[in-house]
Amino acid sequence: MNKKIVILPGDGIGKEVTTEGKKVLEKIAELFGHTFEFDEAIIGHDAIEATGNPLPDETLTKLKNCDAILFGAVGHPKYDNDPTLKVRPEQGLLKMRKELGLYANLRPIKLFDELLEASSIKPEILKGSDILFFRELTGDVYFGEKGRKDDGNTAFDLMIYQRYEVERIAHKAFQAARTRKKKVTSVDKANVLESSRLWREVVQEIGKQYPDVALDHQFVDAAAMKLIQNPRSYDVVVTGNLFGDILTDEASQIAGSMGMLASASVGDSVGLYEPIHGSAHDITGKGIANPLASILSAALLLDISFGLKEESETIIKAVEQTLKQGWRTTDIADAKTPKEKILNTQKMGSAIINELEKVASHKLSVTSDK
Ligand code: IPM
Ligand code: MN
Numbered sequence: 316m317n318k319k320i321v322i323l324p325g326d327g328i329g330k331e332v333t334t335e336g337k338k339v340l341e342k343i344a345e346l347f348g349h350t351f352e353f354d355e356a357i358i359g360h361d362a363i364e365a366t367g368n369p370l371p372d373e374t375l376t377k378l379k380n381c382d383a384i385l386f387g388a389v390g391h392p393k394y395d396n397d398p399t400l401k402v403r404p405e406q407g408l409l410k411m412r413k414e415l416g417l418y419a420n421l422r423p424i425k426l427f428d429e430l431l432e433a434s435s436i437k438p439e440i441l442k443g444s445d446i447l448f449f450r451e452l453t454g455d456v457y458f459g460e461k462g463r464k465d466d467g468n469t470a471f472d473l474m475i476y477q478r479y480e481v482e483r484i485a486h487k488a489f490q491a492a493r494t495r496k497k498k499v500t501s502v503d504k505a506n507v508l509e510s511s512r513l514w515r516e517v518v519q520e521i522g523k524q525y526p527d528v529a530l531d532h533q534f535v536d537a538a539a540m541k542l543i544q545n546p547r548s549y550d551v552v553v554t555g556n557l558f559g560d561i562l563t564d565e566a567s568q569i570a571g572s573m574g575m576l577a578s579a580s581v582g583d584s585v586g587l588y589e590p591i592h593g594s595a596h597d598i599t600g601k602g603i604a605n606p607l608a609s610i611l612s613a614a615l616l617l618d619i620s621f622g623l624k625e626e627s628e629t630i631i632k633a634v635e636q637t638l639k640q641g642w643r644t645t646d647i648a649d650a651k652t653p654k655e656k657i658l659n660t661q662k663m664g665s666a667i668i669n670e671l672e673k674v675a676s677h678k679l680s681v682t683s684d685k
Contacts, residue, residue, distance in 0.1 A: 316349040318621060319381040323374070326359045326404060327594025328604035328660075329387020335606035335664030336385050336613045342668050343617065343626050346675040354381065358411065359389030359404035359594075369407030375414060383620040384587040385613060390594035404594075413453050416583030418480065419487045421615075422448040422563045422576065422591055424546075429638035430571035433647045436543055444546040444569050447495065449488040450559025452580055454480045455510075457556045476510045476555065481517035488553035489525040495550050498529045502538045502554035502562065514555060535562070542566055563591055574605025574646040577612035579619050586620040588612040602659045605644040607634055610667055629678070633670035642666050 322337050324330040337353065344351045356374040363369050369389070378384055389404040411417075424446040431438040459473030485501075492499045501518040503511035515532055522530040533541065535558045541548065542562065546569045554562065567573040573592040580587040590608030598604055610630060618627035638647075641656045648657050658666060 316621060316623070317352075318349070318383065319352045319354065320616075321377050321381045321384045322353055322355045323358050323378075323384055323386040324355070325387040325389045325408075325594065326361055326391055327388055327596045327599040328592075329359075329389065329594055331599070331602065331604050331660050332590060332606045332609035333385055333387040335660060335667075336609035338664050339610050339613050339630060339667060339671065340385070340616075342671050343613075343623075343630065346629075346671065347623075347626050349623075349626075358386075358407045360391035360394075362407060363402055363404060367402070369402065369404050370410045370414075375411070378411065378415060378585065381585060383616045384585060385609070385616060386587055386589040387609065388590065388592065388594040390596070392596050409457060411587070412580060413458065415585060415587065416453070417580035417587055418451060418453045418582040419484050419580065420448075420450040420452040420559065421491075421579045421581070421619075422450060422559075422566075423578075423615075424448065424563070424566045424569050424576065426570050427575070427635060427638050429635070430575070430647055432649045432651070433571035433643075434568050436546075436568055440544075441546060441569060444549075446546065446549045446566060446569070447491055447551050448559060448563050448566065449484055449491070449551065449553040450563060451476075451480065451484045451553075451555050452559075453556075453582070455556035474508060474510045474557075476513055478513065478517055481514050482521055484553060485518045485521040488551050489521060489528050492528045492551040493525070497527055498550040499525075499531075500538070500549055500552045501530065501532050502535050502552060502558055503532065504535050504558070505532070506534055511555075518553065538562065539565060543568065567591060572605065572646040573608070574644060575607050575611070577608050577615050579612070579615045581619060586616065588616040588620075602661065603645050604660045605646050606660050606664050607644070607647075607667075610634065610664070625678075629671060629674050630667075632674050633667050636670045636674065637663075637666045 324333045356377045389408050394403050456472040456474045459475040461472040503514045505511040505515045567576045576591040614627045614630035617623040
C-alpha cells in the first residue's frame with residue numbers, strides 16, 4: 316500500500332510523542348511491505364511564531380492533499396495566562412477540524428489490564444471497562460457565535476446545534492454500536508438546554524433506524540458521576556463537543572492515564588489522529604512524556620483510514636506485551652514499579668519497535684507453518 320501521511324507535531328510534548336508515533340508507522344511499513352511517504356507541517360504556537368497564523372495556508376494545503384494526519388498537540392502557557400491575546404494556538408486546531416469537516420471524534424477508552432493499578436479509581440470498579448466515545452467536533456459552543464458586549468463586561472458563546480449535525484454523529488455512534496455491545500448512551504442537558512432537547516429528539520429519531528441497538532439518555536452531570544461509579548455500564552457514548560471534551564478527560568482515568576488515550580477525528584475527507592492529551596508544557600523537554608497515546612493513534616490511523624486491521628492490531632499487541640513486561644513511563648508507573656522499569660519517551664518508543672518486530676516475526680512464522 317502506498318500512502319501519504321502528514322506529521323503535525325504542534326507544540327510542547329506534541330513533538331516528542333509524534334516522533335515515536337512516526338517511528339512506529341515506519342516500522343510497520345517496513346514489516347508489512349507498505350510505502351508511507353511522510354511530510355511535516357506546522358500548527359499552533361510554533362506556527363504563530365513563524366507566520367502569525369496558527370494554521371498557515373501551506374499547512375492546510377498539505378493536510379487537504381494527504382491520506383491521513385498524525386497530530387501531536389497545541390498550546391502554550393503564554394496564552395493560558397493571558398486571556399487578552401487574540402491569536403491563539405487552539406484556533407489552529409479548531410480551524411483544522413472545521414476546514415477538514417472532521418465532525419466525529421472517536422475516543423476509545425480501553426483499559427490495558429496491566430494498568431489496573433495506575434488509575435486513581437479502584438481496580439474492581441475498572442476491570443473490563445471498554446467505552447467508545449463519539450464526541451461531536453465541529454459544532455456547539457466551540458463554533459457558535461461568540462463575543463463581548465456592554466463595553467466588554469458581558470461575554471457570550473452560543474451553544475448551537477443543527478439537526479443534520481446531530482444526525483450524522485448519531486449514525487456513526489449507532490453503526491459502531493452494532494459492531495460492539497449494541498448499546499448507545501446519549502449524553503446531553505435536555506432538562507435545561509434547548510440545543511440538548513433538539514439533540515435528544517434527533518438521537519431518538521435516528522435510534523428508530525437501529526432497533527437492534529439499545530438507546531438510553533443521560534444528563535451530563537449524572538453521566539460525569541456514573542462514569543467513574545460504574546464505567547462498565549457504558550458501551551458507546553455519543554455527546555456534543557463541550558460535554559465530550561470534559562467527559563473524555565475524566566474517562567482517561569478509566570484507562571489509567573491521559574498518556575494512554577488515542578483519538579480519531581473523521582468526517583468528510585482525510586482522517587486526523589491524535590492523543591487526547593495536550594501540549595503539557597510542564598513536562599516538555601524532559602523526555603518523560605508517554606508516547607503510547609500517539610503510538611495508539613497511529614494504530615487507529617492504520618485501521619480507520621487505511622483499513623489495515625492486522626497492522627493496527629500488531630501495534631496494540633506490541634503495546635500490550637511491552638506493558639506486560641513491566642515497562643512504564645512515569646505517568647503509568649505505580650508505587651510497585653521498580654525504577655529501572657521506568658522508561659523515557661524515546662526508550663518507550665524503541666521498546667514498542669522491538670516488540671513489533673517480535674510480534675510480526677511470530678505472525679509470519681505462524682503463517683508459513685500453515
Ligand atoms: C481536545 C483539546 C482541545 C479541545 C483544545 C486544545 C482546543 O482539549 O482535543 O480535547 O477543547 O477540543
Ligand atoms: Mn480536551
